[in-house]
Amino acid sequence: xxxxxxxxxxxxxxxxxxxxxxxxxxxxxxxxxxxxxxxxxxxxxxxxxxxxxxxxxxxxxxxxxxxxxxxxxxxxxxxxxxxxxxxxxxxxxxxxxxxxxxxxxxxxxxxxxxxxxxxxxxxxxxxxxxxxxxxxxxxxxxxxxxxxxxxxxxxxxxxxxxxxxxxxxxxxxxxxxxxxxxxxxxxxxxxxxxxxxxxxxxxx
Amino acid sequence: xxxxxxxxxxxxxxxxxxxxxxxxxxxxxxxxxxxxxxxxxxxxxxxxxxxxxxxxxxxxxxxxxxxxxxxxxxxxxxx
Numbered sequence: 001x002x003x004x005x006x007x008x009x010x011x012x013x014x015x016x017x018x019x020x021x022x023x024x025x026x027x028x029x030x031x032x033x034x035x036x037x038x039x040x041x042x043x044x045x046x047x048x049x050x051x052x053x054x055x056x057x058x059x060x061x062x063x064x065x066x067x068x069x070x071x072x073x074x075x076x077x078x079x080x081x082x083x084x085x086x087x088x089x090x091x092x093x094x095x096x097x098x099x100x101x102x103x104x105x106x107x108x109x110x111x112x113x114x115x116x117x118x119x120x121x122x123x124x125x126x127x128x129x130x131x132x133x134x135x136x137x138x139x140x141x142x143x144x145x146x147x148x149x150x151x152x153x154x155x156x157x158x159x160x161x162x163x164x165x166x167x168x169x170x171x172x173x174x175x176x177x178x179x180x181x182x183x184x185x186x187x188x189x190x191x192x193x194x195x196x197x198x199x200x201x202x203x204x
Numbered sequence: 205x206x207x208x209x210x211x212x213x214x215x216x217x218x219x220x221x222x223x224x225x226x227x228x229x230x231x232x233x234x235x236x237x238x239x240x241x242x243x244x245x246x247x248x249x250x251x252x253x254x255x256x257x258x259x260x261x262x263x264x265x266x267x268x269x270x271x272x273x274x275x276x277x278x279x280x281x282x283x
Binding site: 022025026029033034037038041042047051054055058059062063106108111112113114117118121122123124125126127131135136137139140143154155158159179182183186187189190193194 | 207208209210212213215216217240241243244246247248249250251252253254255256257258259260261262263264267268270271272274275276278279282
């Protein structure tokens with residue numbers, strides 16, 4: 001189903017759910033639960049937390065169905081609720097944080113030129129359907145190693161598709177701060193993927 | 205004239221299309237003459253898509269069954 005068709009179906013289900021049709025609400029849950037669960041799992045890295053956040057998210061969506069005006073897509077609305085719940089949980093959790101200076105990025109010469117030229121252009125692999133399992137593991141590890149604030153922004157924007165404005169509302173951070181963290185997170189992850197592709201050619 | 209560092213620092217704004225025409229022109233000029241940076245831009249742009257695939261998650265069946273059960277019990281008790 002195209003995105004537009006899915007959104008139209010959501011709009012119709014939402015109207016019915018707002019009129020009290022529980023089965024329409026359940027259909028909305030079915031359509032969006034994987035994405036909500038995925039967001040919560042990536043953010044908290046805990047299956048138990050992710051399951052609870054998904055429950056809390058859809059329960060609060062149900063409780064606020066009447067307030068939802070339908071000017072945004074239902075999917076992006078529940079994504080924001082889920083992001084809020086996940087962030088609340090993370091704020092209560094004290095996890096040892098990776099230091100900011102551990103963030104990798106490209107290195108430059110004194111004159112500002114790239115110190116190391118990219119050896120392979122792996123950008124086309126992103127268009128392939130299947131992802132190499134080892135690369136997948138390398139990406140998961142690199143994402144785990146990002147400092148919390150960088151991980152959050154990267155996951156919410158690049159993986160879960162929230163807008164800068166939505167992230168700013170959720171985290172309370174300014175948009176320039178969010179963009180700067182997102183850029184550094186992308187650089188670090190790009191570096192990790194690049195290392196993966198060049199692991200044989202560059203030597204350790 | 206921008207160098208590699210200037211251009212790479214501005215990649216996010218450049219790809220978002222959120223910079224002045226003048227700045228964008230500087231970045232474009234640098235990219236035209238610097239194939240390493242062009243490769244860098246391609247891989248930078250491909251990074252989110254690869255990560256999205258690597259981090260995709262599906263809700264396990266038993267979790268989704270519990271979710272349905274949980275919501276039904278809450279909705280029932282509210283009505």
